[in-house]
Amino acid sequence: MTNQSALILRMVSLLLLLLLLLQGTEAKMEIINSKQDILVGQEILMLCKAGGEGTITWQKDGEEIDEEEKVSTVDETTSRFHIKKATMQDAGTYICHCDFDNGPEDEVQKMIYIYEGPSFGGTSTYHEFLDGTDGVVPCPVTGQPAVDVHWFRDRQEISTNAGRRVRHLPDNTLLIQGVRREDAGTYSCHAEIRGRPITKQLDISVVVNAYPTVRLREEVKKVMAGPETNVSLLCLVAGHPQPNITWTMPMLFDSSHHQFNSDHSQLTIRSVARADYGEYVCTAKNKISESSATIMLHVFEAPEVFVSVELQSVSVGEGVSVSCNISGHPQPELHWINKHNGQTLDLTTGRVHVVDGVLMISEVVPSDGGLYSCMAVSASGNASRDVAIITQPGPPHYLSVAPGPTSVLFFLKTPPVNGGSPITSYVLQWRQSAAEQWKEIITDPSLGRDPLEITSLKPYTLYMVRLAAMNVVGPGEFSDTNTVRTHGIQGEPDSPVLSTDAMKVDGNSFSIPFKQTDDGGTPLQHFNIRYKQDKEGTEWKEMQLSSGADSISLQGLSFISAYQLEVTAINANGSSIPAVFNFTTGAQPASRMTKGGVVAIVMVIFLVLFLVVDASCCYINRCGLLMTVAVRLFGQKVPGLRMLDDAEGNTNGEVKLKGMSTPRGSLQQTGVQTITKEGGQLTEVTCDKAPLTKHEKTQPCKDLPHADA
Numbered sequence: 001m002t003n004q005s006a007l008i009l010r011m012v013s014l015l016l017l018l019l020l021l022l023q024g025t026e027a028k029m030e031i032i033n034s035k036q037d038i039l040v041g042q043e044i045l046m047l048c049k050a051g052g053e054g055t056i057t058w059q060k061d062g063e064e065i066d067e068e069e070k071v072s073t074v075d076e077t078t079s080r081f082h083i084k085k086a087t088m089q090d091a092g093t094y095i096c097h098c099d100f101d102n103g104p105e106d107e108v109q110k111m112i113y114i115y116e117g118p119s120f121g122g123t124s125t126y127h128e129f130l131d132g133t134d135g136v137v138p139c140p141v142t143g144q145p146a147v148d149v150h151w152f153r154d155r156q157e158i159s160t161n162a163g164r165r166v167r168h169l170p171d172n173t174l175l176i177q178g179v180r181r182e183d184a185g186t187y188s189c190h191a192e193i194r195g196r197p198i199t200k201q202l203d204i205s206v207v208v209n210a211y212p213t214v215r216l217r218e219e220v221k222k223v224m225a226g227p228e229t230n231v232s233l234l235c236l237v238a239g240h241p242q243p244n245i246t247w248t249m250p251m252l253f254d255s256s257h258h259q260f261n262s263d264h265s266q267l268t269i270r271s272v273a274r275a276d277y278g279e280y281v282c283t284a285k286n287k288i289s290e291s292s293a294t295i296m297l298h299v300f301e302a303p304e305v306f307v308s309v310e311l312q313s314v315s316v317g318e319g320v321s322v323s324c325n326i327s328g329h330p331q332p333e334l335h336w337i338n339k340h341n342g343q344t345l346d347l348t349t350g351r352v353h354v355v356d357g358v359l360m361i362s363e364v365v366p367s368d369g370g371l372y373s374c375m376a377v378s379a380s381g382n383a384s385r386d387v388a389i390i391t392q393p394g395p396p397h398y399l400s401v402a403p404g405p406t407s408v409l410f411f412l413k414t415p416p417v418n419g420g421s422p423i424t425s426y427v428l429q430w431r432q433s434a435a436e437q438w439k440e441i442i443t444d445p446s447l448g449r450d451p452l453e454i455t456s457l458k459p460y461t462l463y464m465v466r467l468a469a470m471n472v473v474g475p476g477e478f479s480d481t482n483t484v485r486t487h488g489i490q491g492e493p494d495s496p497v498l499s500t501d502a503m504k505v506d507g508n509s510f511s512i513p514f515k516q517t518d519d520g521g522t523p524l525q526h527f528n529i530r531y532k533q534d535k536e537g538t539e540w541k542e543m544q545l546s547s548g549a550d551s552i553s554l555q556g557l558s559f560i561s562a563y564q565l566e567v568t569a570i571n572a573n574g575s576s577i578p579a580v581f582n583f584t585t586g587a588q589p590a591s592r593m594t595k596g597g598v599v600a601i602v603m604v605i606f607l608v609l610f611l612v613v614d615a616s617c618c619y620i621n622r623c624g625l626l627m628t629v630a631v632r633l634f635g636q637k638v639p640g641l642r643m644l645d646d647a648e649g650n651t652n653g654e655v656k657l658k659g660m661s662t663p664r665g666s667l668q669q670t671g672v673q674t675i676t677k678e679g680g681q682l683t684e685v686t687c688d689k690a691p692l693t694k695h696e697k698t699q700p701c702k703d704l705p706h707a708d709a
Contacts, residue, residue, distance in 0.1 A: 028049075028051040029048070029049070029050060029051060029096060029098060029106045029107060029108035030048070030049045030051070030108055031046050031047070031048050031049075031094070031096050031108050031109070031110040032046065032047045032048075032049065033045060033046040033047070033110060033112075036110075036111065036112065036113060037113045037115060037193075037196055037197075037198055038086045038090070038091075038112060038113065038114050038115075039086070039114075039115060039116070040086060040087060040088060040114060040115070040116045040144075041085050041086065042085070042086055043082070043083065043084055043085070043086070044081070044082065044083040044086050044090060044112060045080070045081070045082050045083075046080070046081040046082075046094065046096075046110060046112075047074070047078060047079070047080055047081075048078065048079045048080075048081070048096030048098075048108070049077065049078050050077045050078065050079075050096075050098040050100070050106075051077065052077060052098075052100050052101075052102070052103075053076040053077055053100065053101045053102070054076070054077075054098045054099050054100035054101050054105075055098065055099045055101075056073070056078075056079040056096060056097070056098045057096075057097045057098075058070075058071050058079070058081050058094065058095070058096060058097075059094070059095040059097060060092050060093070060094055060095075061092045061093055062095075065081070069082075070082060070083055079096065081094065081096075086114050087114065088114050088116065088144060089114075090112065090114050091112055091113055091114035092111075092112060093109055093110070093111050093112075094109060094110050094111075094112055095107050095108070095109040096108050096109070096110075113196055115143065115144060115145065115193050115196065115198055116143055116144040117141070117142050117143020117144060117147060117191075117193070117200075118141050118142065118143035118147045118191035118192070118193060118198070118199075118200045119141065119142045119143060119200075120139065120140065120141055120189070120191070120200070120202045121140055121142065123138065123139060123140055123189075123202060123204075124138075124204070125202065125203060125204045125205060126204070126205050126207070127204065127205070127206050127207070128206075128207045128208075128209055129176070129179040129183075129206065129207070129208055129209065130179070130208075130209050130210075130288070131179060131180065131181060131208055131209065131210040131211070131240075132178060132179060132180075133178075133179055134175070134176065134177050134178065134179065135175075135176040135179045135183070135206065136173055136174070136175055136176075137173060137174040137176070137187060137204055137206065138172075138173045138174075139151070139172050139173065139174065139189035139191075139202065139204070140172070141172065141189075141191040143191065143193060145193065145194060145195075146193075146194040147191050147192065147193060147194065148191070148192045148194050149168075149172040149189065149190065149191050149192075150168070150189075150190040150192070151168045151174050151187060151188070151189060151190070152187070152188040152190055153166075153185065153186070153187050153188070154185075158174065158187075165177045165178065166183065172189075174187060174189075176206070179208050180208065181208050181210060181240070183206060183208055184206055184207055184208040184240075185205075185206060186203050186204070186205055186206075187203070187204045187205075187206055188201050188202070188203050188204070189201065189202040189203075189204060207240070208240060209240050209241065209287075209288055210238065210239045210240045210288070211239060211288050211289050211291070212237060212238070212239030212243035212284040212285060212286050212288065212289060212290055212291045213237070213238045213239060213284070213291055214235055214236070214237055214282055214283075214284050214291050214292060214293040215236040215237075215238070215293070216234070216235065216236070216282070216293050216295055217234050217236065218234075218295065219293075219294070219295060219296065220295075220296045220298065221233060221295055221296065221297045221298065222298045222300060222380075223272050223297065223298070223299055223300070224272070224299075224300055224301065224302040224380060224381065225272050225273055225274050225276075225299050225300065225301050225302075225329075226271075226272065226302065227271050228271075229271065229272045230268060230269065230270050230271070230272065231268070231269050231272050231276075231297070232266055232267070232268045232269075233266070233267045233268075233269070233280050233282075233295050233297070234265065234266050235247075235265050235266070235267075235282030235284070235293065235295075236265065237265055237282075237284040239284060239286050239288065239291075240286070241286045241287060241288075242263075242286065243284035243285050243286040243290070243291075244264075244284070244285050244286070245263060245264040245265055245282060245283065245284055246264070246282075246283045246285070247260075247264065247267055247280060247281065247282055247283075248280070248281040248283070249267075249278070249280055250276075250277070250278030250279060250280070251275065251276070251278075256270075257269065257270055257271070258270075267280065267282075269297075272299055273299070274299050274301070274329075276297060276299050277297060277298060277299040278296075278297060279294050279295070279296055279297075280294070280295045280296075280297055281293070281294050281295075282294075282295070300328070300329055300330070300378075300379065300380030300381070301327075301328050301329035301380060302328060302380055302381055302383065303326055303327065303328035303332040303376035303377070303378055303380065303381060303382065303383040304326065304327050304328060304376070304383055305324065305325075305326050305374050305375070305376050305383050305384055305385040306324070306325045306326070306385070307322060307323070307324050307325075307374055307385045307387050308322055308323040308324075309322055309387065310385070310386070310387055310388065311387075311388045311390070312387065312388070312389050312390070313390050313391070313472075313473055314364050314389065314390075314391050314473075315364070315391060315392065315473070315474075316364055316365060316366060316391050316392050316419075316476070316477070317363055317364065318363075318364055319360070319361060319362040319363065319364065320360075320361050320364060320389060321358055321359065321360040321361075322358070322359045322372070322374075322387050322389075323357060323358045323359075324336070324357045324358070324359070324374035324385070325357060326357075326374075326376035326383075327376075328376060328378050328380055328381075328383070329378075329380060330378050330379055330380065331378065332376035332377055332378035332380075332382075332383075333376070333377045333378065334357050334374065334375070334376060335374075335375045335377060336354050336359050336372060336373070336374055336375075337372065337373040337374075337375055337384075338370070338372055339370065339371040339372065339373050339386070340370040340371065345359065345372075351363060352368070357374075359372060359374075359387075361389070364389075364391050365391075365394070366391055366392060366393055366394030366416075366417040366418075366419045366476060366477075367394065367417050368389065368391065368420075369389055369390050369391045369417070369418065369419035369420025369421065370388070370389065370420040371386050371387070371388055371420070372386070372387045372388075372389060373385070373386050373387070374387065388420060388421075389420055390419055390420040390421040390471070390472065390473055391419040391420060391473055392419050392470075392471065392473050392474050392475065392476040392477070393416050393417060393418050393419045393423055393468075393469035393470065393471055393475075393476035394416045394417035394419065394469075394476055394477065395416060395468070395476060395477040395478060395479050395480075396412055396415075396416040396467050396468075396469060396479040397414075397416065397479070398412065398413035398414045399411070399412055399413070399467060399479050399480075399482075400413070401465060401482040401484050402451075402484070403484050403485055403486050403487050404453070404486065404487060405459070405486070405487045405488065405489055406455070406456065406457050406458065406459050406486055406487070406488075406489060407453055407454060407455045407456075407457055407486065408430065408453070408454045408457065408463060408465050408484050408486065409451045409452070409453050410426075410428065410451050410452040410453070410454075410465075410467050411451045412451075412452070415469070416469045416476065418469070418471060419471055419473060419476065421471040421472050421473060422471060423445060423469045423470065423471055424444070424445075424470055424471055424472065425442050425443060425444050425445065425469075425470045426442070426443050426445060426452055426467060426468070426469055426470065427440055427441075427442055427467070427468045427469075427470055427475050427478075428440060428441050428442075428443060428452060428453075428454050428465070428467055429465065429466050429467075429468075429478070430454050430457070430463045430464065430465045430466075431463070431464055432461065432462065432463055432464070433464075434464075441454065442470070452467070457486050458486065459486055459487065459488035459489055459492065459574050459575060460485060460486060460487070460488050460492075460568065460574075460575050460576060460577045460578055461485065461486050462483060462484075462485045463483070463484055463485070463486065464481050464482070464483055465481070465482050465483075465484060466478045466479050466480070466481045466482065467479045485577065485578075487577070488574055488575065488576060488577060489573065489574055492520050492571065492573045492574040492575060492576055493516065493518060493519045493520040493522075493524060493569040493570075493571050493573075493575075493576045494516070494517050494518040494519075494520070494569070494576055494577075495567075495568075495569065495576045495577045495578065495579045496514045496515065496516050496527065496567045496568075496569050496576070496579045497514060497515050497516075497517055497579065498512055498513075498514045498567065498579055498581050499512065499513040499514060499515070500512070500581065503583065505583060505584070505585060505586050506586065507559060507585065507586045507587070507588060507589060508555070508556060508557040508558060508559050508585050508586070508588070509553070509554065509555050509556075509557065509585075510552075510553070510554045510557060510563070510583055510585060511551060511552065511553040511554070512551065512552050512565075512581070512583075513550055513551040514550065514551065514552065514567060514579070515550060516569055519569070519571055520571055520573060520576075522571040522572045522573055523547070523571060523572075524547035524569055524570065524571050525547060525570045525571055525572065526544050526545060526546060526547055526570055527544065527545040527546075527547070527549060527567060527568065527569055527570065528542065528544060528566075528567070528568040528570060528575070529542065529543045529544065529545060529552060529565075529566075529567055530542050530565070530566040530568075530578075531554060531563055531564060531565045531566070532563065532564055533558065533561050533562065533563055533564075534561075534562040534563060534564050534582065535562070552565070552567065557585045558585060559585055559586065559587055559588045560584070560585060560586070560587050560588075561584065561585050562582065562583075562584050563582065563583055563584070563585065564580070564581075564582055565580070565581045565582070565583065566578040566579065566580050566581075567579045567581075
C-alpha cells in the first residue's frame, strides 16, 4: 500500500513539473505540492517554481535545508523538495528562496501539517442493553496532534448538557440513562484532528433488549358452534429479541381444525364445535425470559326458532293459535312480540294470551292482523321467526261523504285498519230506501283515484251510501250509513224558494207560497210535490202543479202531526234540488153546542125516526106518506106491484104483489091489494086498512074506481 502511494506521489510530481514547464517564464515564485496535510509515513513532495533563472534554496522554520536527499534541482528555474517518509518533526513552514541572475531575490513559503490518526483501535461497534437500565457506549480515540470527539444520531449532534437523558460525557463516552426501546439504533462517534479537516467516523449499533410481554384483545371469547363458524384467537406479543410464540390448547392439535399465521400470534379454529370449549394459553419466550396469557373460549349453540305456520288467514270473530318451539345452549327464553306496536305478549289469560309457547287469539278483530314474532333470547344470542296473521279490514271510521253531479264522493282521512294485509280494493254501496237491495261497485285503490266515487246516479236524489275495504281475505265491515242528496247537471232549474213567513196552518190544512228564481235557461214544465208524515213506515204522497203555480195547499192532513215537504222544479234538462220544508199541523177545533144546535139535532133525529117508520109502513103495509107520494108519482103502477098484463099465466085472473104468498080469497084479511080484469077493464080492490092487532076486525074492502073511470 505504501509503495502504491509513493508511486502516485511521483506521478503527481512529474505532472506538476510538466505544468510548470508549460507555463510562461514570468519571474513569480510559487511552491506546488499535492496536499498540505500529510499522514505520518507518507511522502512529502513540493516543487518550487522561481519564474526565472537563479539560485534556489530551501528553508524550514527559518533554517536552510541543504540535504541532497531532500533537495534537488530540476533546472535553472525549478527545485524539488522530497521526503520519503514524513515524521511528526517534518511539520512546519517551508520557504523557497531564489536569487535571480538578472535581478533581486524573492521567496515563497508553504505550511506543511503532519498528523497521526485519529484511530479508534479495537472499539466495539455493537452494544446491547436491557430496557430500563443505564447504558454507556465508549469511544476511545488516539491521534496527533490533539483529537476532538463528537457524538451524532440521525445527523443530530448529541449534547454534552448534563440534564439530558442521552448525553456526551467528558471522557468521550455516550451515556443513555434509563434505556428505552426507542433508544435502539445507530450512533456515530466522530473524531477530528484539532484545527485540521482530518476526521474519522465510527458507527456503533445499540440494541435494547426487552422482556417478552403478551397482550390479549379478549380474555374471554364467545362463539356460536356451527360448521360455518370460524374463530380467531389473537396473542399480541412484544419483546426483544422477538419472542417465540407457543400455544397450549384443551385438545390435541389438528392441522385440519387449527391453523396458525406465520409468527403463530393468531390461532384460527375452523368449524367450531362444543368440544372446542376451554382455556387457550399463549406463551412468548426470548433469551431474556418468557411470559404467557390465557384466553377462555366459550362455545354456545345459537338459538333456533320453529313455528307451526308462517301465514294464517282467519275471519273476524274466529279464533287462531300458533305454536312456537325453540332450542339452543344455554336454553333460551321464549317471547312473543306484536311487531305492529312492539309489545311483548306475556299474558296467560285474556283474548290474546300465550300458554306454553302457543300464541292464542280468540274472537279476532281487524286490529289483530299483522306480524307476530316468536323470539328466543339467551346469552348465546337471539333468534326469531315471524308469523303473519291476516283477517278482513276494519270499518272506515274517518270517512266523509259529499254529493257531486249525479254522483257521491267518499273522502278517507285515514285508511281503515287493513287486517294485516294490504287493502286491495274498496266496496262502494248505495240505495234509495231501506226496502231496496244494495247496489255496489268495487274500486281499485292502486288506480290513484282520490276520492272514491259512485257515478251515474239520479240528480237531486236522496241516497244511502256506505263503504267497506277489501283485502285478500275478503271485504271488511261497512262504515256507518250516510245519507246524501246528489246534485243536478248543468241547465237544470234552481230549487223553488218557499216563503216560510207566509206559511199558514189551519188545523189539518197547510198552505205556503213559493216562487221560481231561475229556470236554468229552459221553460219549466211543472212542479213535483211530495209530502209525508215524519215518522217511520209512512209513504210519500205526490202531486203535480202547473209551471205557473205560486202556492201549495194541502188538505185532510192528520192533526198535530209533523210533515216533510219537498218541492222540485222540472224542465227539459232535468229536475232541481228539492226545496225541503218541515211543518206541523194544528189541533182539531173544539165543538161548541148552542140551543139552536140542540134543537136542530133533535129535529134531525125525529125526522130520521119518522122516515124509518114511514118507510116501514110503506113497504110492509102499503101505507104512509111515502106510499102516497109513490102513487102520485107513478100512478097505479106502483113499484113492487105486478100488473095484470104481466100475469097472463094466472088461471083465476088475479095478480099478486111481488113477494107476497097470500092464498086466493083471503085478500080482505091480509090487506093485500088485488087488481081484477073485468070486461077488459082493471078494477083496483082495496081495503081501508089491515088489522093492526089480532083483536081488531078487518075493514071491508071496496072497489076503487079505475083511473079511466
